[in-house]
Amino acid sequence: MTRLPLPIVAAMAFLAAPPAAAAPTAWITNQGGHSVSVVDLGTNRVSATLPVGKSPAGVVAVPKAGKVFVTTPDDNAVSVIDMTTRRVLAALPAGGGAVGIDASPDGRRVYVADWYGRQLLGFDTASHAEVLRVPLGQAPAGVAVAGDGRHVFVAERDDNRVAVVDAAAARVVARVAVGEHPFALLHDAPRRRLYALNVYSNDVSAIDVSAPAAPRVVGTVRVGKAPYGAALAAGGTRLYVTNQRDDSVTVIDPDTLASVQTLSGFGYPEGIASVGDRVWVVNWMDENLVELEAATGKRLRSVTLGSNPRGFGAFIGDPAP
Amino acid sequence: MLSRWLAALALLGFATHAALAHGPTRQKVVEKVTIDAPADAVWAQIKDFDALAKWHPAVEASPADKGNAEGSVRKLKLKGGGALTETLERYNADGKSYGYRAADGGALPVTNYTSTITVSADGAKSVVEWRGAFYRGFPNNDPPADQNDEAAVKAVTGVYQAGLANLKKLVEKK
Numbered sequence: 001m002t003r004l005p006l007p008i009v010a011a012m013a014f015l016a017a018p019p020a021a022a023a024p025t026a027w028i029t030n031q032g033g034h035s036v037s038v039v040d041l042g043t044n045r046v047s048a049t050l051p052v053g054k055s056p057a058g059v060v061a062v063p064k065a066g067k068v069f070v071t072t073p074d075d076n077a078v079s080v081i082d083m084t085t086r087r088v089l090a091a092l093p094a095g096g097g098a099v100g101i102d103a104s105p106d107g108r109r110v111y112v113a114d115w116y117g118r119q120l121l122g123f124d125t126a127s128h129a130e131v132l133r134v135p136l137g138q139a140p141a142g143v144a145v146a147g148d149g150r151h152v153f154v155a156e157r158d159d160n161r162v163a164v165v166d167a168a169a170a171r172v173v174a175r176v177a178v179g180e181h182p183f184a185l186l187h188d189a190p191r192r193r194l195y196a197l198n199v200y201s202n203d204v205s206a207i208d209v210s211a212p213a214a215p216r217v218v219g220t221v222r223v224g225k226a227p228y229g230a231a232l233a234a235g236g237t238r239l240y241v242t243n244q245r246d247d248s249v250t251v252i253d254p255d256t257l258a259s260v261q262t263l264s265g266f267g268y269p270e271g272i273a274s275v276g277d278r279v280w281v282v283n284w285m286d287e288n289l290v291e292l293e294a295a296t297g298k299r300l301r302s303v304t305l306g307s308n309p310r311g312f313g314a315f316i317g318d319p320a321p
Numbered sequence: 322m323l324s325r326w327l328a329a330l331a332l333l334g335f336a337t338h339a340a341l342a343h344g345p346t347r348q349k350v351v352e353k354v355t356i357d358a359p360a361d362a363v364w365a366q367i368k369d370f371d372a373l374a375k376w377h378p379a380v381e382a383s384p385a386d387k388g389n390a391e392g393s394v395r396k397l398k399l400k401g402g403g404a405l406t407e408t409l410e411r412y413n414a415d416g417k418s419y420g421y422r423a424a425d426g427g428a429l430p431v432t433n434y435t436s437t438i439t440v441s442a443d444g445a446k447s448v449v450e451w452r453g454a455f456y457r458g459f460p461n462n463d464p465p466a467d468q469n470d471e472a473a474v475k476a477v478t479g480v481y482q483a484g485l486a487n488l489k490k491l492v493e494k495k
Binding site for chain 1: 422435
């Protein structure tokens with residue numbers, strides 16, 4: 001085996017490396033603008049605004065697939081965006097009103113709640129083929145996939161419960177009663193727990209899903225009015241919850257399930273996501289993305305988004321190397 | 322024969338329509354006015370939840386059952402007819418702001434309506450911001466013109482603009 005000259009090795013290493021110090025990228029749905037704002041979170045700048053389907057709401061960035069999936073309930077579809085080229089690749093028909101969306105941990109599938117069609121749909125992230133269709137209860141909203149990739153949780157908002165779908169068996173295997181009108185769900189993989197945000201009862205149900213088919217509510221945390229979005233931050237030691245109608249964010253210690261801080265000064269906050277030591281909050285009323293320090297909740301800076309931004313889902317992601 | 326075709330087409334049309342059914346999306350209105358008066362003076366004019374009739378030109382009466390306590394319900398009687406029931410959800414005297422929620426079925430063509438009014442200092446002047454979030458009056462597909470998104474936005478915009486213009490006039494006259 002001949003040795004390659006050093007400069008060539010160095011050049012190859014450079015080519016193989018992911019984009020140097022790739023800043024995290026946010027993909028925020030602008031429901032009023034029918035677009036997605038692509039935000040470079042390192043420079044705090046909108047680097048592109050991509051037209052998608054009508055009234056985009058839900059979003060999941062899937063690094064392992066190199067794609068972002070966006071639900072567009074007003075044309076009953078899911079728009080697929082290529083993270084690298086930032087082009088819309090496809091619009092997948094998705095029942096009668098796609099809302100919440102989440103991806104399996106291996107990035108091979110996305111699951112979509114169909115609000116009016118009362119079902120969960122599954123799509124292959126490579127082929128874009130529909131691979132699952134499971135009937136559900138009333139007003140399926142938020143979706144979260146379990147750590148095993150097999151069980152999918154869906155908030156059946158108007159039934160005040162969460163359904164557990166076994167994606168392999170293509171059926172609901174369990175249901176658990178939560179607070180009033182659960183909308184968003186968040187899976188906490190290290191704690192094998194699910195959080196359901198109850199819009200009417202203004203609280204968060206913490207559900208033990210260590211046995212996904214036997215979910216059990218283990219606690220309830222009071223938050224502000226109309227909790228809408230949740231994110232784990234600061235290495236999973238903090239749970240951030242946006243309260244739409246209080247213009248506030250509640251910070252919870254997930255270990256004690258106690259509220260430790262309430263941050264004010266938001267404008268109808270909705271979507272929320274975290275990477276590293278930062279948290280980003282989408283403000284629907286103020287049409288901006290606010291950056292916070294995860295450990296303290298301190299407000300750092302903000303950037304302007306499109307019309308009526310929602311960012312409902314895991315909106316941060318870059319192509320996996 | 323033809324009528325059967327028509328019936329079949331209508332059926333098909335209906336089916337397609339149902340399959341495409343989608344709901345309304347949340348709308349908003351944000352209106353601001355700059356008033357040539359200190360924020361304290363402007364807040365004094367609007368701070369009481371039941372004071373709306375004293376500064377909004379379209380409101381005849383606005384009694385509230387529990388004053389400025391959260392949960393207080395005010396019953397608006399509009400000049401020329403119409404009523405609205407609103408519940409105080411947030412009251413922040415330090416921040417010169419309060420927020421309320423309207424019961425559906427009132428005089429505005431909206432549902433699920435919440436609103437916040439805030440006074441901020443801007444040097445020796447002040448800025449009043451009034452903002453609302455709501456859905457249109459018609460909950461399903463294909464709303465009639467008087468209950469669509471545009472009608473809802475127009476109605477709420479009208480309420481805010483008229484109120485803020487009159488508030489400015491009242492405070493600056495003092």
